[in-house]
Structures are given as structure tokens and as C-alpha cells.
Amino acid sequence: MSYVTEKLPSVLNDAVLKHSEPVPEDFVKVKGIDYSNPNAMDMRASDLINAMKTMGFQASSVGKACDIITEMRAWKGKHVDELEEHERQGTIDDDGYQRTTIFMGYTSNLISSGLRDTLRYLVQHKMVNAVVATAGGIEEDLIKCLAPTYVGDFSLKGSMLREKGMNRIGNLLVPNDNYCKFEEWIVPILDTLLQEQEAYIAEKGQQCLDANTDITSPIWTPSKLCDRFGKEINDESSVLYWAHKNKIPVFCPALTDGSIGDMLFFHTFKSSPQQLRLDIVADIRRINTMAMQASKAGMIILGGGLIKHHIANACLMRNGAEYAVYINTGQEFDGSDAGANPDEAVSWGKIKAEAKSVKVCADATVVFPLLVAATFAKGQETQNDSMICE
Amino acid sequence: MSYVTEKLPSVLNDAVLKHSEPVPEDFVKVKGIDYSNPNAMDMRASDLINAMKTMGFQASSVGKACDIITEMRAWKGKHVDELEEHERQGTIDDDGYQRTTIFMGYTSNLISSGLRDTLRYLVQHKMVNAVVATAGGIEEDLIKCLAPTYVGDFSLKGSMLREKGMNRIGNLLVPNDNYCKFEEWIVPILDTLLQEQEAYIAEKGQQCLDANTDITSPIWTPSKLCDRFGKEINDESSVLYWAHKNKIPVFCPALTDGSIGDMLFFHTFKSSPQQLRLDIVADIRRINTMAMQASKAGMIILGGGLIKHHIANACLMRNGAEYAVYINTGQEFDGSDAGANPDEAVSWGKIKAEAKSVKVCADATVVFPLLVAATFAKGQETQNDSMICE
């Protein structure tokens, strides 16, 4: 007993100087960057993240996210030759091994941001197997092939911007002319799509709405449209272009909620009484089937809302994803799905109880470039040029 | 000059004791609740909010939201007899006057919460003219007619809950049996919808996908389905029931993103090779047309994501809403649409530069009951039983 405590009221001694149980041996000590390490100058992403793992708070979460992404990429199952015919589904790599099916989701604003180059890189190199985005996440990728988005400021006045025809997205600016250019680009495509639809009805008659999974079969769905747009834009800077090239489906159930919707709306005036139709039932079958067939499922979800729920819901069809990385700024106190942590998804069976999962509470533009640099773009492994086998 | 300052370095005097310009006469002084007022015990909502207006921070925002809702409800335009034939559109009240078309949006979790009774009250009494929700916002309204949702706790462990079959939404719990009941309820309806679709194709042939705005015409859309579900559920506790009764359209472009989507997916196995289809193009035309035809447009948006963007985007079709009340917890630093303040929407032409708008940064469950009590449910005015005239 210390010399002060003999005069101390006993409640103080008991409460403040309460002794603790021995610390379990496997407890990890908090520690940070060792700047005496020769790599500690202008550190590489992987060294930074490695040091973050034992730092605590969201640094720990970034560290954990890095490990989970690494693990979901590294997982290798059986060789296709070891599989029964009906098991030959899900993601199989070029060498014939089962791999994790990675679902990547992102909100529209991230395509508006410079993160688009990173997202495109992942799709270009077949590092992910399915994409889920909101409408803006589709159209802004296309529009950026027609005209640039600019860096502005969060505090620019809306009325002044509207006068100049500059649309603000956070601290970014999109000239409204970009949407005029987009209209010019898309209208002829919509015309063609309508013709194809009408020809198909004529051909199929009563069977016209029957199930069909041919990507070019013109009872259009959002994912079919995204594939077609990727083909038409024919621009290597585009996520959709590479998704088309690499046969990576892009899902966007509410594809009408943005500029494409504006254009489809406009097109109804032109096409009347004919009308282009976009079915969302075939797409829910498509994404759910992918989740069911995946050998392992990994989720990388940047931002909240629809895209987060959509991937998680698809993974319920397999009784839960094996890996989940959420990066967003939502909090759970308001009961929103956007702010829900992975453990809420466990209760629903959308993430397996034994899965590796983490939520990083941060704007994705700050965290994801770092994470990708230390995983997908670390450059030390051979690339995982996976192939989708449907 | 004060007696201290004569010895003070002049920079201190200049910086710290800098004199201010005269305060403009119209400046409003901060003040709070006057507890000497006889109404100050167990205050009524309207008195509370009235006092909040001069309190600052989000109390000010709640006060402003109250004023804006009051104003959007009070606006009265011309009598229908004064209008040209082609002007007779938008919302017209029972007495024949033009009124604000109010678009109300909410996220799924709010229907899971007890706020559902408030949202239902607004739809029941025709106090709003269109509803936009996410998939959960549709299905949870129906499911609650079949079995209750329970109050739980944010910190309940996911794996334990999954074992028991209890799904968590923030601090709420939904037994998974509720979804089994929902499946039993909805499958026969989906069967019927498919039959109607197939009969329609048979009847219409090549014109089967042509534009049609008849709510029962079976090239199904999310809003048509919501109307049908409201009819079928036939339960006065349901938002959808009253929406059907009162011909208030309910939009949900990503209707497949939840339990209804699960059921539609399941149904594809049963119906194969036939497939129920859900078109989203007709719905974008429908909501955009409502926004175009509105004499004035008001937005009341609870939560972020799709529902927030969808209403705002529709209002771009009229060059901006006249009134906007956002209630959510998103922040603008991550550039998300969820966190964007009304001034960002002004830059896009989704809210008019001269509109009355406010964002209340708070969980809607805390703020909206208070606001509704002081506006829609204040009880002093005669009810605005408005009629939609399409």
C-alpha cells in the first residue's frame, strides 16, 4: 500500500486504485511508428498500414481492412478438376482454382471524385467480380469520358453556381454542359435500344417477357444497359468500359435516379407511344445467383445507402458473406442501414458469424487509396486475373 | 479606453478589444424559453418550437422547418375556374384551389420505427401528395400488418441474434418469422400479378410495352405494385393502404432491394420460364410529371440516400422546388448526396434559389414527431384534404 493511501478514505482506494487482473499473454500492446526504422521516411502504404494496426481507433480499423482484403484476395479453393460438374460455378481463376467472389459497391460521389481511377483500376485488372453503384455512379463515369469534373469548394454559393450552370458535388463542380453532351451521346443509343426491344417483342410474342439471361437480349435491365454503355463509350478511362470488356456485371437497380433517368424520361416524349422498359426483376435474380454460386463472398463497400444494402442482401442468399469491409461515415445511432456496422448484418445472416469484417469510419477518398496501395496495388504478388464462370 | 489597456501591447488592444460596427436593427436576439409564461410547464409542441426559433444551432433549424412546413401547407393559388384547361393540373384542394404538391421521402428504418404511425397519419389525411421510400420502407409497412417489430438494443450481439432468428435494425428487432409470414402473404399475389401480365401481353401483342398510365395495367412498375399491395393488405395501420385509398403514389425505384426482392427472386424459380417484370421507366415518367405539373413543390425528406436524391431530382424537372425540409444525420464533408445541404441542390436547379429551405441535422425520430405535432397535427386549422388532379 502506498504511503498516501493510509490516510485515504477507503472508497477512494477501492475505486481509483482498484487492482486489475493479470493481462492475458496474447494481448497486443499499443504501439506506433518506429521512426528509427530506415523505411520510416516518406513511408510506403504497406508500412504505414502495418504500423496502424497497433495504433488503435480507426487506424486499427484500416489495418484490419487491409488484412481482410488481403485474405479475401488470397483465398484459393479447389481446382476445377476436383469439382463436380454442378460445383463448377462462382469465381474461378485462370489456373482453374476457386477464388473469392468480390462484390464492390460505391456511391455516386466517389465516381465524381478522383477515386474513379482507383475503381477503374480494380475493374480493369479483374480484381473485383461484381460492381454495385447508384445511378450517378454509372452516368458520371460515362460523362467524365465526354468532359471533365473540376475541383471547387464546399462553400460556393448555390444560387451563384446555378446562374453559371455549375453543379456542385461537395467540393467538386460539374458544368451543366456535361449533361447536354451526355444527352447527345445517349439519345441515339436509347433509340437503338428501343428498336431492339420492339424487334424482340415482335419475334418472341407471348414469350417476350420470359426469363432470359443473355446480356444482349433486349428486355433491358439496368445491368444490361450498363454493359451496353460500357461497350458504346469505348474509353479506357471508364469503369464501365472495363466492366464490359471483362464481363464484370454492374448492378444499379435504381438506374433511373439521375441523369440517365432524365434522359429516359425525355425519351418517352420522343418514343411515344412506344416506351423503352427497364426490368429490375432479372437483375435481382442475377446478383442473387452470383452470391449463391460464389465459393466465398467478399464485400468491399464504399459509402452507404442502397449500394451497401444491395450487396449485403444478395449475400443473405448464401447465408452470409465470408469477408466484409465497409468504409463510410454513417453512424448507427439513427438506425439507418447506411450507418449499421457489420455486426448488424450478422444478425440478418448477410455476413457469416465467423466472417472477417470491419467498418472503417472515414471518408473513402482518404482511406481507400491508401488501402488499395497496400493491397491490390502493392505490386509484389502476381495479379489475380480471375475469371467469372457463370 | 479602459484603465487596463494603457499598459497593454497595442496588438492586444487592436485584436482582442477591436470595436464592432453597430448591430443592424433587424438582428434577432438569442433568447430561450420564458419559464414565467403560464404555458411553460409541460409545454406544447408549438410553444416549444416557437421558443426554439431564437435559440440557435439545430433548435433554430427545427424552428425554421416548422415555418417552412406551415408555409408550404398554407400556400393557396388560383381557383380552378380561373385556370385554363391545360393549367388544371398539380394539386387542387376540395374547394378547387391550387395547393403545394408535397413530396415526402423516408428511409426504410423509419417505417421500422414508431414513426410509421406518423407517416401513416400524413398519408391517411392526404397531407402529402407523393411518397418516396426505399424497399424496406415498403415491405416493413406490410410486414408490420402481419407481425410486430420489437424494441431491442443497439449492442445486442449479431451472432446470438442470428441463432435466435432475430434481425436487428439499430435498437429494433424483427423476428425472422415475420418474413416467413410475408412470403406466405405475397406469393399468391405475385402469382396473380404474373397471370395478369401474361394476359396483358396476350391481349396487346406488339403494343404490350407501350406507354400506359393506368395504375392497374399490368406492365408492372414499383409504384403500381405499391398501390396493389396497399389494396391487398387492407389494413388501416398501413401507409400503403391509405396511399391506395387516397390515390397517393408511392415511388420506390429499387423495390427489389430487400425482402420483396427476395420474394421476387424466389418467384422466378416457381414461375420459370415465365417471369414477372418490373419496369422503372414508367415510374420515372410518373414522378417527374408530378413535379412538372405541381403549382408549387414542397419536399419533406427524412433520411438520406436514394429517397433524398429521387425527390430532388424530380424537382429539377420544374426548375426547382419552392420548399424543402431535410432531416438527416449526414454531413457534407464526404461529398455524399446524403449529407448535402439544400444549397448544393440549389446549384443543380433542384431547389429554387428563392426557395425556403432548411436542413435539420438530427435523427428524424427525435425531431419529426415534434414538428408534426406543431404543424400537420396542430389541430387548429381545418384539415387540408387535398385532392390530386392528374
Next chain:
Amino acid sequence: MSYVTEKLPSVLNDAVLKHSEPVPEDFVKVKGIDYSNPNAMDMRASDLINAMKTMGFQASSVGKACDIITEMRAWKGKHVDELEEHERQGTIDDDGYQRTTIFMGYTSNLISSGLRDTLRYLVQHKMVNAVVATAGGIEEDLIKCLAPTYVGDFSLKGSMLREKGMNRIGNLLVPNDNYCKFEEWIVPILDTLLQEQEAYIAEKGQQCLDANTDITSPIWTPSKLCDRFGKEINDESSVLYWAHKNKIPVFCPALTDGSIGDMLFFHTFKSSPQQLRLDIVADIRRINTMAMQASKAGMIILGGGLIKHHIANACLMRNGAEYAVYINTGQEFDGSDAGANPDEAVSWGKIKAEAKSVKVCADATVVFPLLVAATFAKGQETQNDSMICE
């Protein structure tokens, strides 16, 4: 088994249609406001909060906060006649019964806001027993007796405001002249305090820094200064005035961190080589002793940072508070004490494991007026004019 499921892959049936265990009988159903209730028009605060309890999310938290405040106010222990001499400490009411010692903390901005009238009301009517504030929470209370604060806007430009001498606090504005007036008011008081200090040293000699708990004994501490300021301001709109009148200590360990600090700094130029001193050790003894002696301890903490930690830390001296209500906007993901939930304080022994506690995630200006209206200012009970017995 439903008719669809016979064709369904079994994983779907198992995962999506998993049956749940029976719901325990004591589970509370989510429900909201019953608008058929005659009180449902322009509802009173207590009815609103009552309905919120079963609404979920932060509405539930507000409901719980209401219950906890009611309970901490209602608790009544033994009569003073039943107590041993050494037990006659803590808060004793006018009728001689032990009551909960309520520690109320708030950040500076809340005194700048209109919430000051509410905080003053609680102190005026002895409804709380100790106050902890940051420096601004002290000085802005005094300054508001000299000149008003105004409602402004969050987006007013800083450089423009600086030119006009208008200081911004969120959407509030304080003319810099208010601080000039404050300087004129406070300098003569500081002069007197210094004289008293010097006279005391002259009188006490070597014992001058010895322990003394007399509030007017001039080895000054922040709480002694606050008491003196309350006496000097002599204004019924002031929290400090009533704290002085009612002998409610006001703690502010970092009293120098704001305008009072500026003035103390200025005063060192005038008083040199003499210097007014402010000791913080005596105050930590004072607040800790209050916590130790309390029969029960309740915390009502509005905002985060120092004031939150200070009250909680004092309650460690009693092995934990019995009641805790936090209202703030901080989140726990960054490991800050500001964002920590009550359960973190339980691990430290600052809140008892069996305590009633809740965190309401919201701006206090929105929630606290409602809560006070339904508790302290509900008006149905006789007032708890408690007396502090030290």
C-alpha cells in the same frame, strides 16, 4: 412449407426463411403516436416523450433520458434524523431527506444559445447541485447580462465578419463590443480580487497556501471566482447569479481558456509585479468531495470534452454515478472521451455497472428543451427545492 419453396434451392430456404425462436413475452412492441388520442393535437412534451419510448433509435433514447431524469429527481433516501452524524452529508432536501446530487455539465456554446434560459431555470430553482462548464460557459453568461448575442447563419464569411467585429459561434453572432464591455466590467473586480489576495498573504504568511474551503477566502480558485462573478453581476437572467444565491458550486478548471483568460492576461500587465493567481487543486478537492459525499450521484451532461470528463472523473471517487444522461453529437469511433458512451465510463468505475444511463445522440438545443419540459418543468409535482448540506 410455402408453395414457392418446394422449388427453391435449400440454401435460400434456410438462410432467408429461417424460423425464429418464440419472442419473449416481455418484449416491447414498436409503436408510435396514437393520433386518435385527444391529446394528440399539438402534443405536450410529456405525451410526446411518452410516445417516443417505443419508437426506436434516438426517440427511445430521449424516452429513456426522461425516465432517468425523473428517477434521479424522485429518489429519496433516509431522513436526516435517521442518519449518524458522519452520514449527514450530500444533498438533503428541505424536509430533511437525502436526495440525488445532480451534476450538470454544459459546453460554452450552450450558454451562447437560448438554452441558457433553461440552464438558469434549473439553477434558479435548485434543481441541480453542481455545475461544470468551460470558460466560455462562464463568461458568456456574464456577457449576456451586458449585451445580447444574435441569431446569424452558419455560412456567414469569417473575413467579412471580422471586418465588422462580429464573432461567430455556429449560427450565432457576438459583437466584439460585448467583450470590450466585459473588460470594463471585470477589470475593477480583478483589481479587488488581487488586493484581497495580497492582504490574505500578508495576514497568513507561511500558511497562506494552506487548505481553506471558505468560498470567500482569497487564494482564488475557478469556483470561488465563479461565485464572486455571480454575486457581482447581480442579474436574475444569469446562471452564475443564481448559483451564487443558491450556493451551487460552478466548476471550470480551465477558466483561463477564453475571454476571462484574456482579461487575466491583460491584468498581469497592470498588476505587475504582483499577479492574481488561480489555484485548481482546491477545486478538484471540492468537486471530488461532493461526489464522494453524495448519497446518490446523477450526471446530466450536455456536450463533450472537458465538462463531460470532469463530472465522470469526479464520480469515480464514489465508485460510480447511479444515473447518467449524456446528450451530445460525438461518436465513439475516434476513441475520444467526447464520443464515448456510458458503457465506456462503466469500465472506469465512473458509472456504476447497475446504474441507469443513456446517451442521446443529438444537438442539445433540440433535445434538452423537450426533456426539461417533460421533467424539471413538467409542473405537476411540487418542486424539489433541495438544499446542499456540506
Next chain:
Amino acid sequence: MSYVTEKLPSVLNDAVLKHSEPVPEDFVKVKGIDYSNPNAMDMRASDLINAMKTMGFQASSVGKACDIITEMRAWKGKHVDELEEHERQGTIDDDGYQRTTIFMGYTSNLISSGLRDTLRYLVQHKMVNAVVATAGGIEEDLIKCLAPTYVGDFSLKGSMLREKGMNRIGNLLVPNDNYCKFEEWIVPILDTLLQEQEAYIAEKGQQCLDANTDITSPIWTPSKLCDRFGKEINDESSVLYWAHKNKIPVFCPALTDGSIGDMLFFHTFKSSPQQLRLDIVADIRRINTMAMQASKAGMIILGGGLIKHHIANACLMRNGAEYAVYINTGQEFDGSDAGANPDEAVSWGKIKAEAKSVKVCADATVVFPLLVAATFAKGQETQNDSMICE
């Protein structure tokens, strides 16, 4: 005019396809990481941040923070030989040139986290000139020299942890034994400090409380104590140790608000009737004087609350800092100083209107290691071993 628009209602054309003004030539295009760059594998911090500058959202803010830190470090004023005698103040480097005086602030939790090594690195290498911390930021630095802090989990139950004597800070754990060890370490020091105080009073008599700036002169202040603790701990892993070595003042006005306060409280029982005193007036003079005398002032503030306000308030004494980098998770909607952006400080004169300033909305553990790696620890420049000249 496009082929669709001829059939379009004109409001649609005007609103949706509104043409924009020409984009100014100096507008910066959004772009991200160029993965064809050979440096794009496992990128270095400086390359990552460089790419972030044009990414938008908080990536832009990180980029701006990097530029501001680089600029505040690079600024070089006149040589001491060119200065008048009275101008020879503020920060002067080893070569005799005026440099920016950098005030670094951080909250307690960051010392608990692994960021402590980074903060220590900056102090060790004299890269900052003054430190402001909360009480935990002082004591946890000392305690970590006695026993480690561990990585835990945000969701560990408080009651279970209390039983084991493990205190939780976010996802970190501190065994309560660490505080027992701290008590053993600090009590003899407090004994000595009291003896020194009493000897000083005996020596100085009536002048005992007069101004004195000698760091060892025992009318103790928080900054004097921090210096002494740094000397006594004598451990190279400690921030305080290096602050003592390098004569970098560490300010902590509310030093009693934590374990040191507990110990000072305990010590009052032992020392009675004598009492150690801690004056905070001398420290406000000390920090304000540093700010006044700085040639340029830079603020790097990690977290919110007291430490943020304290540095900013000191910079008011010079009519505003020239550089400011805030990194925190607070938002401005609740009017808290913690959430206030730099532009609010401009209105107060705490940041100059023409200053370079930025707020990065993120947990500092994620952002600051990256920023330090690209600035202070970039390793390409010669180190700025600046010297404080008081």
C-alpha cells in the same frame, strides 16, 4: 438542339439542359492516381497525398493540409542580425533565422493511441514549438513509461471490464494497475513539489505570488509541472521527456481533470493542512506571450475541445495565426467549438483572413501518420532543428 428536345416541354429543356458558362482556365480537373506510373505500386506517402489533392472531398483536404504544413515549416524570415533587439523573439532556428512558431494540440486519446510515437517524434526533433494537451494527454504519456496500453475492442462490455480492472478508451484497454503504478511514481514527486513550494513561500514572503517565469520557481503551474514530470520520467519514449529536454512548453490548463487530479486530490489528505497549489494565470500569460512574440504562428490541432480552443485563443493575441490545420471528427451543426471550421476562427481574429487553413474531417489516427510521413518525416530536406528563443 438535340433531336429529342424538339418534343420536350420547354421547362425541361431550360432546367435540365441549361447551358453553363465557359469553365475558367485555371479550374483544376478532378483526377486520381495514375497507376501506370512506376511509383504507383505500394505508393509512398508523399505520392499518395500528391494524388489526393485533385481527388475531391477529404482527400483534397488532406492534400491541402500537407501543403500548409510544408509551407509553415518552410517559412523563413529575417536573420537575427537584421533584427532590432526588441524584435529578437519568437522562434529562431540554429542558423539564426526567424521561423514559424508551431503550436501542436492533441486530445488525451491520441496519446493513448499509437500516435504517441509520432507526437513524440515531432517534439524530440524540435519540429513543433509548443504543445497543448488535456490532462489525459499528459498522464498517459507518463503512465506508458510505467506499463503498456493494449489493443482491445469497441464493443467490450463495461461491467465485465470493470470487474477485471480494465479501463476502456475506444478500442484500447488500460489495466487499472497502471494507475496504481502511476500513484507510486508520482506521490514522492508531489511531496517534493510541496516542500519546494513551502520553502519558496518562506523565502519570498509577501512577494511569493508575484510574477515569475523561471520554470523551476515553485509557484507551480501546469506547464511547470509538465516540465518537471518530463525530467523525472527520464524516458526517451516520452513526449514530456523530450519537451523538457528541448525546452518546449507543454500547456494543460485543466491538468487536474484526470489521474493527476486524482493524485493531487489524494495528496491533499496526506499534506493537510498544507496544500500543493497549481496556478493557471501564469500559464495563460506564458502561452499568450509565445503567440504574441511569434514571427508567424502555425496551428496543428488533432481533436477538439479545450486544446483546440486554447491554441486558437492564444493566436488571437497576435491577431490571428498564419497557418492552421485542424484534424477532427466534429461537425459545425451543433455550434460547438470542437466542430467549428477555420472560417469561424477567422471571424474571431484567431486565424488571419489571409491565412492558409484547412480542416480535415477524419480520425487523426488515420490521417496524421500519412501527413507526417509526407511532411515532417519525408526525410528529403535537412531537419529544421529550430530553437526557441524566449
